[in-house]
Amino acid sequence: MSTRNESAVAAPAQMADAELSREVELFLYHDALLLDEWRLREWFALFTPDCEYLIPTTDRPDGDPEHDLFFVRDDWFLLSQRVDALVDGTAWTESPHSITKHMVNNVMAWLDPDGSVAIRANFVVYRSALSTVDVYPGSYRMRLLRGGPAGFEIQSRRCTLALAQLRPHGRVSVIL
Template identity: 45%
Template sequence: MTDVTRADVEDFLFHEADLLDQWRLPEWLELFTDDAEYQVPCMDLPADASPDTNLFYIADDRFRLGERVKRLMKRTAHVEFPHSKTRHIVGNVRLKPRPDDDIDVSAVFTTYRSKDGITDLYLGSSNYRLTPTEDGFKIKSKRCVLDTDALRPSGRISIVL
């Protein structure tokens, strides 16, 4: 952890956001470890809620995340074909070392999604567990907690936050 700076982590998170905005989802998927988790809990749940006992919007392990990416990249994913235009903005990045070599990272996000003449706004906080590698980092877990009262107007999350 002593060699890792906040700027290093921010560059990684900015790279992740850029991959998502360009719909380079297969490359984005490669940022995750083989045992990774990606979660988006419902907005009425406490921060420490578990997908084992609560309903989540998204609770994917690495395999399910891979299937989600494959599905979103196909023309038959009608809700996202043609793809939405998105802009992921990341800020307030904070690092917390762990006893192992991993790093806990918290950040806030704003994601704009434009499709069919409607622009949706998703905002919240992301909590990551990053594993340092020779080439940078891998995502061991990512949890996006939405800070809005409701999903509007479509009532769904069809993009990756």
């Protein structure tokens, strides 16, 4: 897992593949649409059974989940549990669920020799609930595989927050 993780994280030396980047961009718009419309089970269906969903802490953005503290380190099972609770309303912090907008840009994609796709992109997620709006800027590093109805499947999704602290947000209760 750590090898795959490193390859998803490493900065590719060559320029991104323009055509592939455009294709991936549309996939990420689809991903964002499902999240914002709270179609979370459909969103979860984009993941491979060996997937990982990671959010490093704000003070260890390049952390290694084997050794460092993280905010999120979900495998398929934990992500399924996270999604279930968000859908059935037992994640009290999202019950009723907030209004979100996932903005995705700066999308770059590279085809790896093994056929998988490494991507980098920036995101800003707005979360509004009651009288507050929390803003979560950050970057995606993902490993995608070709396949599935949406054209790609997500094997690894690492969301690195561009925040020094999680204040005043206090939590990451939605999916980034």
